Amino acid sequence: MGTVVDTAKKEANGSSLSEKKITVVFVLGGPGSGKGTQCEHIVQHFGYTHLSAGDLLRAEIKSGSENGAMIQNMIKDGKIVPSEVTIKLLQRAMQESSNDKFLIDGFPRNEENRSAFESVTGIEPEFVLFFDCPEEEMERRLLSRNQGREDDNIDTIRKRFKVYMESSLPVIEYYNSKGKVRKIDAGKPVEEVFEAVKAVFSKDA
Missing domain, CATH: 3.40.50.300 (P-loop containing nucleotide triphosphate hydrolases)
Structure with missing residues (x-):
C-alpha cells in the first residue's frame, strides 16, 4: 500500500493542490439523511x-x-x-x-x-456538515424513494445504519472535539433543512 x-x-505536494487555497467541507449523515439533495442546493447557492x-x-x-x-x-x-x-x-x-x-x-x-x-x-476540513436524522425517518425515506437500488430493502437498510453508526460517529466525535461540527436537524422538510444549512454557510464560509 x-x-x-x-x-x-x-x-x-507537487501539484496545483498545494498551490491553491483549498476549502473542504465534509458532508456526513446516515443513508437517507438528505445529503445529496442538500449538496445540490449548496452548489447552486454557494458555488x-x-x-x-x-x-x-x-x-x-x-x-x-x-x-x-x-x-x-x-x-x-x-x-x-x-x-x-x-x-x-x-x-x-x-x-x-x-x-x-x-x-x-x-x-x-x-x-x-x-x-x-x-x-x-x-x-x-473547514467544518463538517452533519445531517442528523432519526433512524425511522431515514428508513421511511429510503423505502419510499424506490430508485431501483437493490440495497433499499429493510434488512439491508438496517445493516447500513449499523455500519454507519459504528464507523462514522467516531469521525463526527473527533471533529466535534475540535469545534468543527455543524449539526443540522435533517428530519425536517427539505426547505427547512436548507434554511439551517444556509445559516451555517453564511456564517462560516
Missing part, C-alpha cells in the same frame, strides 16, 4: 463543487482502467476500498477542477479514512 500513499503524497466519494469510485470502475477493475473486484469481494485509492480519486477531481471550494460527500467513512485524508492531502 505504501506506493499508493507515496504517489498520492507526491501528487499532493461549491460537489464530490461524492461513491460516484468517483463508480466512475473509475466504468472507465475500464486498471484501477477501476481493482476497485470493482474489492467491492465484489465485500472488501472496503483502501482509503488511499479513494483519496487519490478525490485529489485528482480537486486538481482538475477550476474551483477551490469542495463539498466532499460520504467521506471520510471512518477514522482511518479521516487520518489518511489529512496526512495524504495536508488538508483539514
Whole structure:
C-alpha cells in the first residue's frame, strides 16, 4: 500500500493542490439523511463543487482502467476500498477542477479514512456538515424513494445504519472535539433543512 500513499503524497505536494487555497467541507449523515439533495442546493447557492466519494469510485470502475477493475473486484469481494485509492480519486477531481471550494460527500467513512485524508492531502476540513436524522425517518425515506437500488430493502437498510453508526460517529466525535461540527436537524422538510444549512454557510464560509 505504501506506493499508493507515496504517489498520492507526491501528487499532493507537487501539484496545483498545494498551490491553491483549498476549502473542504465534509458532508456526513446516515443513508437517507438528505445529503445529496442538500449538496445540490449548496452548489447552486454557494458555488461549491460537489464530490461524492461513491460516484468517483463508480466512475473509475466504468472507465475500464486498471484501477477501476481493482476497485470493482474489492467491492465484489465485500472488501472496503483502501482509503488511499479513494483519496487519490478525490485529489485528482480537486486538481482538475477550476474551483477551490469542495463539498466532499460520504467521506471520510471512518477514522482511518479521516487520518489518511489529512496526512495524504495536508488538508483539514473547514467544518463538517452533519445531517442528523432519526433512524425511522431515514428508513421511511429510503423505502419510499424506490430508485431501483437493490440495497433499499429493510434488512439491508438496517445493516447500513449499523455500519454507519459504528464507523462514522467516531469521525463526527473527533471533529466535534475540535469545534468543527455543524449539526443540522435533517428530519425536517427539505426547505427547512436548507434554511439551517444556509445559516451555517453564511456564517462560516
